[in-house]
Amino acid sequence: MSRxxxxxxxxxxxMALSTVLAxxxxxxxxxxxxxxxxxxxxxxxxxxxxxxxxxxxxxxxxRPVSQAYGVVxxxxxxTVNNFSENLSMPRVAVNSLLQGDLRGTGxxxxxxxxxxxxxxxxxxxxxxxxxxxxxxxxxxxxxxxxGAGEGAYIExxxxxxxxxxxxxxxVVDFFTNPLTNNTNNKFDDDLQSxxxxxxxxxxxxxxxKFSDTxxxxxxxxxxxxxxxxxxxxxxxxxxxxxDRARDTDPFATDPYEDPYAQ
Amino acid sequence: MPSNLTRRDVFLxxxxxxxxxxxxxxxxxxxxxxxxxxxxxxxxxxxxxxxxSDAAILREFERLFVRYADVNIMxxxxxxxxxxxxxxxxxRAFNDAFTSYIARKYGKQFRDFIxxxxxxxxxxxxxxxxxxxxxxxxxxxxxxxxxxxxxDRSGSRKFFNIYIEGVNLLLTERSEIGAMxxxxxxxxxxxxxxxxxxx
Numbered sequence: 001m002s003r004x005x006x007x008x009x010x011x012x013x014x015m016a017l018s019t020v021l022a023x024x025x026x027x028x029x030x031x032x033x034x035x036x037x038x039x040x041x042x043x044x045x046x047x048x049x050x051x052x053x054x055x056x057x058x059x060x061x062x063r064p065v066s067q068a069y070g071v072v073x074x075x076x077x078x079t080v081n082n083f084s085e086n087l088s089m090p091r092v093a094v095n096s097l098l099q100g101d102l103r104g105t106g107x108x109x110x111x112x113x114x115x116x117x118x119x120x121x122x123x124x125x126x127x128x129x130x131x132x133x134x135x136x137x138x139x140x141x142x143x144x145x146x147g148a149g150e151g152a153y154i155e156x157x158x159x160x161x162x163x164x165x166x167x168x169x170x171v172v173d174f175f176t177n178p179l180t181n182n183t184n185n186k187f188d189d190d191l192q193s194x195x196x197x198x199x200x201x202x203x204x205x206x207x208x209k210f211s212d213t214x215x216x217x218x219x220x221x222x223x224x225x226x227x228x229x230x231x232x233x234x235x236x237x238x239x240x241x242x243d244r245a246r247d248t249d250p251f252a253t254d255p256y257e258d259p260y261a262q
Numbered sequence: 263m264p265s266n267l268t269r270r271d272v273f274l275x276x277x278x279x280x281x282x283x284x285x286x287x288x289x290x291x292x293x294x295x296x297x298x299x300x301x302x303x304x305x306x307x308x309x310x311x312x313x314x315s316d317a318a319i320l321r322e323f324e325r326l327f328v329r330y331a332d333v334n335i336m337x338x339x340x341x342x343x344x345x346x347x348x349x350x351x352x353x354r355a356f357n358d359a360f361t362s363y364i365a366r367k368y369g370k371q372f373r374d375f376i377x378x379x380x381x382x383x384x385x386x387x388x389x390x391x392x393x394x395x396x397x398x399x400x401x402x403x404x405x406x407x408x409x410x411x412x413x414d415r416s417g418s419r420k421f422f423n424i425y426i427e428g429v430n431l432l433l434t435e436r437s438e439i440g441a442m443x444x445x446x447x448x449x450x451x452x453x454x455x456x457x458x459x460x461x
Contacts, residue, residue, distance in 0.1 A: 209403075212370065212371050212374075213371065216367065216370075216461075220460065220461065221438060221441070222438060222441035222442040222444075222445050222456075222460075223437075223438075223441030223444070223445075226437055226441055227434065227437065227438060227441075230433065230434055230437050231429050231434060234428050234429045234430060234433070234434070235427055235428050235429050237428065238407075238425075238427060238428020238429070239427075239428070253339070253411075253423055253430055253432050253433055254388075254389050254390050255335045255336070255338065255339035255390075255422060255423075255432065256335060256389075256390045256413065256415045256422075257389075259335055259338035259339040259342075259345070260338070260341075260342060260343050260345055260346050261342075261343075
């Protein structure tokens with residue numbers, strides 16, 4: 001692989017990468033959309049159990065807590081979001097580089113440097129004030145760029161809808177957060193609880209902000225599992241640019257051809 | 263009389279033809295499709311900022327949906343294969359229930375659009391007509407990509423599908439309607455009754 005020399009610059013993810021390449025090779029072989037609607041869900045029975053658990057978690061904990069969090073002044077919530085987002089910039093920089101996106105690497109690195117210094121450790125988004133564009137990416141996308149298949153649909157406990165490829169990505173990305181618990185961590189133990197705490201706060205903030213939409217999918221739909229699966233896959237494929245050729249994908253809906261066709 | 267045709271006559275008749283082209287009855291053009299999206303956005307904006315009650319706003323949305331969307335084909339597609347065996351009165355009842363369901367379900371979130379704006383970005387031809395790509399800027403949020411599919415196959419210029427950040431409204435609603443039918447063991451009348459209070 002031509003990118004191998006670059007990877008040497010990243011001692012930390014390098015080891016995880018070799019594992020992941022092996023794993024993603026498995027995912028490719030399974031990447032067959034088993035149904036006409038472009039959804040590959042061989043673990044549906046298990047996934048539905050996890051979905052029921054996640055829904056209970058949302059109803060009893062996440063939703064009520066997010067409503068309480070919504071009372072916190074928006075300035076404070078934004079500050080927490082900024083901090084959490086800044087910690088994700090090393091992940092964005094590393095993955096942009098692995099995808100061969102040098103501009104993205106530069107921008108993410110610049111954002112991280114600026115917000116960590118003049119943004120007072122990431123509490124303020126100074127980079128956005130100076131119009132440095134923001135983008136997001138992760139190791140799941142890197143795997144997609146490298147040609148790994150999407151794999152089967154998986155609903156993860158707590159994290160929610162995902163795919164085999166994105167689940168591998170989630171694990172790898174854990175190592176690019178500067179404050180998480182890994183061997184290269186130079187911070188003391190107290191700080192290790194900060195990233196999960198701020199990430200949780202960001203999730204709560206989104207849960208509150210998009211409350212109407214999420215409630216409508218989870219609690220008003222006739223089959224909330226199928227709806228969240230469909231919406232997640234459509235949106236994720238859109239993000240990864242895998243629906244660009246709309247003429248060939250199963251979502252290229254032309255009802256005028258035959259509205260009754262499945 | 264042909265022999266009496268002057269340059270001025272030719273000019274006038276071509277001007278008349280150009281005028282006709284701008285009306286919905288003529289073949290759909292890219293600018294016509296863009297125009298439709300602009301009208302939809304402007305009308306939604308007008309309704310939202312009218313300061314009416316929530317119920318009145320939802321009623322207005324339903325009227326706009328009927329005016330600008332090809333409700334017939336959307337309902338047919340959402341019902342899918344189950345529509346084949348439906349009687350014409352069932353189809354009509356489903357059409358009506360589906361129309362208000364869509365207006366309710368998507369209209370309910372109109373508060374998110376207060377103070378926002380939608381900008382048309384680009385257009386391209388698709389099989390049934392044109393795809394119009396827009397960016398929706400909501401207050402305090404990064405822009406969302408919203409795509410309209412516009413066609414004149416119904417006889418007039420209407421949109422027949424919307425994609426929000428890649429999520430296809432027709433496809434999503436087809437799976438929802440399918441699940442509602444499954445819940446009722448395939449009983450179309452029971453599902454239509456459910457649909458009237460859903461969303």
